[in-house]
Amino acid sequence: MKRVKFTTTLAAIALALSTAGAALAADVTLLNVSYDPTRELYTDYNNAFAQYWQKKAGQKVTVKQSHGGSGKQARAVIDGLEADVVTLALAYDVDAIAEKGQIKPGWQKELPHNSAPYTSTIVFLVRKGNPKKIKNWDDLVKPGVSVITPNPKTSGGARWNYLAAWAFALHQPGGNDVKAKEFVTKLLKNVPVLDSGARGSTNTFVQRGLGDVLLAWENEAFLAINELGPDKFEVVTPSESILAEPPVTVVDKVVDKRGTRKVAEEYLKYLYSDEGQKIAAKHYYRPINTKIPIKLAKVKLYTIDKAFGGWQKAQKTHFADGGTFDQIYTPAK
Amino acid sequence: MSAPIHTVHSSKSPTGRAQTEPPVVRRLLIAVALIFLALFLALPLAAVFSQAFEKGLTVYLAALKEADTLSSIKLTLITAAVTVPLNLFFGVTAAWAIAKFNFTGKNLLITLIDLPFSVSPVISGLIYVLIFGLQGWIGPWLQEHDIKIVFAVPGIILATIFVTFPFVARELIPLMEAQGKEEEEAALVLGATGLQTFFRVTLPNVKWGIIYGVILCNARAMGEFGAVSVVSGHIRGMTNTVPLHVEILYNEYNYTAAFAVASLLAFLALITLMVKSVAEWKVRQQLENN
Amino acid sequence: MKFFKRHNNVLPGFGVTLGFTVFYLSIIVLIPLSALVFKTMGLTWGEFITTVTAPRVVASYKITFGAALVAALINSVFGVLVAWVLVRYNFPGRRIVDALIDLPFALPTAVAGITLATIYSPNGWVGRFLEPHGIKVAFTPLGIVLAMTFIGLPFVVRTVQPVVEEIETELEEAATCLGATRWQTLVRVIFPLLSPSILTGFALSFARGVGEYGSIIFIAGNMPMVSEITPLLIITKLEQFDYRGATAIACVMLLTSFTLLLAINLLQKWSRRHAE
Numbered sequence: 001m002k003r004v005k006f007t008t009t010l011a012a013i014a015l016a017l018s019t020a021g022a023a024l025a026a027d028v029t030l031l032n033v034s035y036d037p038t039r040e041l042y043t044d045y046n047n048a049f050a051q052y053w054q055k056k057a058g059q060k061v062t063v064k065q066s067h068g069g070s071g072k073q074a075r076a077v078i079d080g081l082e083a084d085v086v087t088l089a090l091a092y093d094v095d096a097i098a099e100k101g102q103i104k105p106g107w108q109k110e111l112p113h114n115s116a117p118y119t120s121t122i123v124f125l126v127r128k129g130n131p132k133k134i135k136n137w138d139d140l141v142k143p144g145v146s147v148i149t150p151n152p153k154t155s156g157g158a159r160w161n162y163l164a165a166w167a168f169a170l171h172q173p174g175g176n177d178v179k180a181k182e183f184v185t186k187l188l189k190n191v192p193v194l195d196s197g198a199r200g201s202t203n204t205f206v207q208r209g210l211g212d213v214l215l216a217w218e219n220e221a222f223l224a225i226n227e228l229g230p231d232k233f234e235v236v237t238p239s240e241s242i243l244a245e246p247p248v249t250v251v252d253k254v255v256d257k258r259g260t261r262k263v264a265e266e267y268l269k270y271l272y273s274d275e276g277q278k279i280a281a282k283h284y285y286r287p288i289n290t291k292i293p294i295k296l297a298k299v300k301l302y303t304i305d306k307a308f309g310g311w312q313k314a315q316k317t318h319f320a321d322g323g324t325f326d327q328i329y330t331p332a333k
Numbered sequence: 334m335s336a337p338i339h340t341v342h343s344s345k346s347p348t349g350r351a352q353t354e355p356p357v358v359r360r361l362l363i364a365v366a367l368i369f370l371a372l373f374l375a376l377p378l379a380a381v382f383s384q385a386f387e388k389g390l391t392v393y394l395a396a397l398k399e400a401d402t403l404s405s406i407k408l409t410l411i412t413a414a415v416t417v418p419l420n421l422f423f424g425v426t427a428a429w430a431i432a433k434f435n436f437t438g439k440n441l442l443i444t445l446i447d448l449p450f451s452v453s454p455v456i457s458g459l460i461y462v463l464i465f466g467l468q469g470w471i472g473p474w475l476q477e478h479d480i481k482i483v484f485a486v487p488g489i490i491l492a493t494i495f496v497t498f499p500f501v502a503r504e505l506i507p508l509m510e511a512q513g514k515e516e517e518e519a520a521l522v523l524g525a526t527g528l529q530t531f532f533r534v535t536l537p538n539v540k541w542g543i544i545y546g547v548i549l550c551n552a553r554a555m556g557e558f559g560a561v562s563v564v565s566g567h568i569r570g571m572t573n574t575v576p577l578h579v580e581i582l583y584n585e586y587n588y589t590a591a592f593a594v595a596s597l598l599a600f601l602a603l604i605t606l607m608v609k610s611v612a613e614w615k616v617r618q619q620l621e622n623n
Numbered sequence: 624m625k626f627f628k629r630h631n632n633v634l635p636g637f638g639v640t641l642g643f644t645v646f647y648l649s650i651i652v653l654i655p656l657s658a659l660v661f662k663t664m665g666l667t668w669g670e671f672i673t674t675v676t677a678p679r680v681v682a683s684y685k686i687t688f689g690a691a692l693v694a695a696l697i698n699s700v701f702g703v704l705v706a707w708v709l710v711r712y713n714f715p716g717r718r719i720v721d722a723l724i725d726l727p728f729a730l731p732t733a734v735a736g737i738t739l740a741t742i743y744s745p746n747g748w749v750g751r752f753l754e755p756h757g758i759k760v761a762f763t764p765l766g767i768v769l770a771m772t773f774i775g776l777p778f779v780v781r782t783v784q785p786v787v788e789e790i791e792t793e794l795e796e797a798a799t800c801l802g803a804t805r806w807q808t809l810v811r812v813i814f815p816l817l818s819p820s821i822l823t824g825f826a827l828s829f830a831r832g833v834g835e836y837g838s839i840i841f842i843a844g845n846m847p848m849v850s851e852i853t854p855l856l857i858i859t860k861l862e863q864f865d866y867r868g869a870t871a872i873a874c875v876m877l878l879t880s881f882t883l884l885l886a887i888n889l890l891q892k893w894s895r896r897h898a899e
Contacts (some may be wrong), residue, residue, distance in 0.1 A: 353711065356807070370720060372749070372798065373773055380741050380748065381730070423647045426647075443888050444888050445653070448656070449652055450830050451831070453730070453857065455834075459870075463658040463659070463662055478783040559732060579734055583737060591734075595734040
């Protein structure tokens with residue numbers, strides 16, 4: 001029995017090696033390491049880019065995708081996952097990779113618009129008919145409203161949610177950091193479950209039927225409606241929210257080693273073309289080219305830089321150990 | 334000779350029937366056990382299948398035939414095919430050393446063998462990243478020589494070996510200890526070599542332990558999620574095992590496909606049943622022929 | 624090799640098998656785990672203490688170890704019952720039930736978590752009947768116990784089952800002949816025979832529960848101080864690129880589990896000697 005097993009093992013290994021060999025023989029492959037909500041966007045975009053590149057350079061390009069929580073993905077790249085390009089949720093995560101020398105400092109200036117070819121924001125997903133009449137951020141802190149959002153310690157998306165609420169309170173008449181913290185504390189009191197990732201929260205809201213409102217990326221909210229039933233949910237766009245700029249960049253160490261710099265750079269540049277921008281718009285991102293028509297509501301958007309002094313500072317103040325999020329949940333001694 | 338099969342026992346001791354609880358107690362115990370299992374095992378299983386077949390057989394089969402699904406199945410099979418024989422060999426050797434000999438530090442050794450059970454899957458993946466990752470001990474050297482361990486198949490296999498490490502040894506050690514070493518000693522006195530003694534005397538005695546051990550090891554190897562998730566890199570069609578692929582499908586709101594693929598792993602339990610039944614049947618035949 | 628001093632024995636193969644065991648153990652388990660310790664040593668002693676005794680971390684120990692203890696106790700009681708029923712009694716569908724036991728191993732932990740949440744959430748198959756009575760399972764510490772019970776059950780059943788199969792019915796017959804009631808036989812004869820394996824099953828189920836992550840995060844609710852498990856805090860540290868903090872907490876968990884397993888292994892040895 002053991003001998004049979006062993007031969008099958010050998011056969012299996014041989015098979016694995018031969019298929020790996022075949023993949024190497026193909027023209028060129030790129031690995032795009034991205035965060036969770038971009039799966040559908042990049043599945044579409046990769047096809048479009050492959051066609052474009054075939055026409056332009058006569059080369060067949062296959063783009064492999066890897067998705068997961070933004071921080072986890074950044075860690076994988078730091079620890080040696082050979083990503084040619086990263087397209088993550090926050091600049092903070094790309095900075096972490098750059099800190100280890102795999103990406104050149106100043107990466108954010110390499111591409112237009114802070115290396116963010118599309119933007120997004122945080123909106124509300126509510127149950128059909130909006131039974132709790134949720135219109136804006138201040139409706140979320142009312143007693144009896146149950147809010148679903150993931151844990152900002154483990155989810156990049158949740159950090160945007162948290163900061164959006166904070167920024168809203170900050171910009172109210174007489175708003176300051178103390179008031180903002182009170183506001184967010186009240187909001188978190190209404191949160192019954194903190195999932196570890198954005199999609200986990202969506203599933204809790206949709207599948208488990210928990211909560212009256214889900215805080216989500218705009219594109220995620222629309223995707224959830226399309227995938228899970230327009231008859232069950234609707235999107236509410238608050239009057240103001242935060243401007244999320246998910247950055248893209250090549251991983252210098254990897255592209256130089258693999259000799260894929262040219263195609264990797266083209267891959268990212270093509271995101272800024274009309275074609276790329278249209279695909280982003282189709283998946284409910286906000287393209288930076290304002291000529292591309294979008295179906296999304298107008299919102300007053302605050303930037304991380306203006307409201308919080310950049311990601312490094314925001315991370316340290318709010319989400320690092322002992323930051324405002326921890327303070328809210330740790331009982332006072 | 335103790336063949337640990339219920340049917341053999343009862344045929345051996347005809348009065349055995351009298352040695353049981355009154356029918357009322359018996360039925361009550363069966364009922365309690367079944368209710369417990371229904372709540373904890375049958376219901377989840379039913380939930381998996383009901384969601385897998387929610388949209389009919391065609392959708393179910395289509396989900397399984399998808400290219401990324403097939404490649405994840407292939408990777409999982411390869412992983413199990415490498416992991417199980419290695420841990421089987423280790424389990425048998427370790428059990429021989431531990432059960433048949435007395436030495437100082439034995440309890441420590443057994444505890445160290447148990448250790449992977451108690452290590453959080455998150456950690457079992459992380460330790461390999463700490464060693465083979467680019468920031469790890471030998472990561473930079475590996476990268477220079479273009480050898481990929483983590484975020485590739487070898488890392489997935491390593492993490493799986495770690496997680497399933499104790500299974501075979503854990504099943505065999507108590508069994509072989511219980512059986513003592515008189516039979517082996519007798520065989521040696523009668524002139525058998527060490528290996529002959531092992532294959533002719535020891536192995537038949539621990540057959541059931543081995544089968545249980547292999548079944549558990551295999552099930553866990555195919556089903557491991559946490560540890561593999563850390564070392565996989567999640568590259569679609571390349572480094573996704575079946576459990577990881579299930580998570581991806583679920584996160585894409587493709588619930589039917591997710592549960593369809595998950596049901597494959599549930600089927601594993603049923604295949605296990607078949608293997609065990611066939612084996613039991615063969616042993617019974619053997620005994621009847623003698 | 625001085626440590627593993629062998630005692631007199633005629634059987635061959637001690638050196639080879641023990642050598643290989645220690646070698647394989649080192650390569651697969653010990654050396655990788657030592658990476659954890661080395662990484663943690665990047666912290667000063669003060670930093671280490673601060674990290675592992677932070678209020679949220681301490682709360683998570685209580686939840687994790689407490690829930691694992693409850694789950695292991697539930698499993699010890701019901702696992703033994705299940706093993707006994709499966710071996711000793713004949714009932715329709717016995718073999719199918721027997722096969723079901725391994726399900727928690729085969730089912731990926733994420734699927735287990737999602738499925739349990741589906742069943743026990745307020746709108747789930749079972750949860751909807753519990754909700755009106757004020758019993759909340761999913762997204763509470765009870766959910767953690769539930770998930771840990773699910774993943775730990777096979778450990779108890781599968782360690783006890785072979786021992787039940789091994790029990791010679793002659794022993795029970797002898798006890799009966801000597802005038803023992805069935806209950807006395809169970810308590811005085813059978814239970815001592817089973818107790819080492821029950822202990823092992825308990826220890827393994829507990830240890831597995833403590834480390835479990837994948838299934839729990841889907842059903843726990845993950846509220847800080849209330850239903851946040853220690854492995855989740857490790858992940859949280861990693862998300863901040865704080866590898867040392869993560870390994871520090873991991874070391875504490877590892878040491879606790881190791882001590883517990885060692886204690887139980889020694890206890891088991893003692894109880895076996897006691898039984899003889």
